[in-house]
Amino acid sequence: xxxxxxxxxxxxxxxxxxxxxxxxxxxxxxxxxxxxxxxxxxxxxxxxxxxxxxxxxxxxxxxxxxxxxxxxxxxxxxxxxxxxxxxxxxxxxxxxxxxxxxxxxxxxxxxxxxxxxxxxxxxxxxxxxxxxxxxxxxxxxxxxxxxxxxxx
Amino acid sequence: xxxxxxxxxxxxxxxxxxxxxxxxxxxxxxxxxxxxxxxxxxxxxxxxxxxxxxxxxxxxxxxxxxxxxxxxxxxxxxxxxxxxxxxxxxxxxxxxxxxxxxxxxxxxxxxxxxxxxxxxxxxxxxxxxxxxxxxxxxxxxxxxxxxxxxxx
Numbered sequence: 303x304x305x306x307x308x309x310x311x312x313x314x315x316x317x318x319x320x321x322x323x324x325x326x327x328x329x330x331x332x333x334x335x336x337x338x339x340x341x342x343x344x345x346x347x348x349x350x351x352x353x354x355x356x357x358x359x360x361x362x363x364x365x366x367x368x369x370x371x372x373x374x375x376x377x378x379x380x381x382x383x384x385x386x387x388x389x390x391x392x393x394x395x396x397x398x399x400x401x402x403x404x405x406x407x408x409x410x411x412x413x414x415x416x417x418x419x420x421x422x423x424x425x426x427x428x429x430x431x432x433x434x435x436x437x438x439x440x441x442x443x444x445x446x447x448x449x450x451x452x453x454x
Numbered sequence: 455x456x457x458x459x460x461x462x463x464x465x466x467x468x469x470x471x472x473x474x475x476x477x478x479x480x481x482x483x484x485x486x487x488x489x490x491x492x493x494x495x496x497x498x499x500x501x502x503x504x505x506x507x508x509x510x511x512x513x514x515x516x517x518x519x520x521x522x523x524x525x526x527x528x529x530x531x532x533x534x535x536x537x538x539x540x541x542x543x544x545x546x547x548x549x550x551x552x553x554x555x556x557x558x559x560x561x562x563x564x565x566x567x568x569x570x571x572x573x574x575x576x577x578x579x580x581x582x583x584x585x586x587x588x589x590x591x592x593x594x595x596x597x598x599x600x601x602x603x604x605x606x
Contacts, residue, residue: 342565344557394549401550402557405496409558413494448600 308446310362310376310385311369318443319363325436326355326396332429336422344402345426348433351399355436358392382450389444396440400433460598462514462528462537463521470595471515477588478507478548484581488574496554497578500585503551507588510544534602541596548592552585 307314329352339345362385369376376382407426410417417423459466481504491497514537521528528534559578 343560397546397549398553401553402560405554405557406561408495408554409561 308443309450310382311366311374313370315443315446316363316366316370318439319359319366321439322359322436322443323356323363325432325439326352326359329429329432329436330356332425332432336425338422339426342406344399344406345429348399348403348429351395352433352436355392355396355440358388359440377450382447386444386447389440389447393437393440393444396433396437400430400437403433404430460595461602462534463518463526465522467595467598468515468518468522470591471511471518473591474511474588474595475508475515477584477591478504478511481581481584481588482508484577484584488577490574491578494558496551496558497581500551500555500581503547504585504588507544507548507592510540511592529602534599538596538599541592541599545589545592545596548585548589552582552589555585556582 306312308318309315330349333339333345333349339349365376403426407423407430410423411427458464460470461467482501485491485497485501491501517528555578559575559582562575563579
């Protein structure tokens, strides 16, 4: 298995994991600072899904950091398989959470014509946008991982 | 490239394509028979996404049918690559559309406590459920396709 940018234990992989953590944390922060989010199921699901993404990406960022310090690229097929499954599940949950929240944000902003709580609506929009960015970032990781098998 | 269940041109592949068409058509029918769906952006997006799934799956079902009649399994790598990309894009759009509509259906049914238009709400729920089933079905296809490369 060759080591190319994105392989666990490389700088690109560490950068991607940190990006995922930052976007997911930003999404949680933007949503959770609004007290009324808990009345809407989709927003609670977004928080839960982004929470999972933070935990997963942080754990893998730490692993990448250790591998970088030891100057050792991780390419054990069993470990990579675990990363593939984890990345795919997290990416799918993130897309579903971001989409369901986007549906509601669009409903309040566009379809109902007026957003009653102006500042809160902006927080919802920012949270959804960050969740989509987080999804894009984890999608890149989840596309690189299976590629390791094919190219290896 | 070996031919196992799910390879384009096999009965399993044809069955999966027909299932995708049926679920997506059912989802469109259930949503479109309600006149007020067009006021909600997420529901319009669901119709568009399910429409794309119907067209894509129907085209591939016809191809599978022709291949079955000619008793010839399709395993040209270029054609399979096109199917992989098409399946993945369709699956992703379907998940996003189903999730955004599910977010709104949950908002009306659970979060707001009462659904003003009882029968319409049931149609929305049915449409979302069928969209998720369609997504599961196209996900199976999109997982089999890359497997053809790995196992081939």
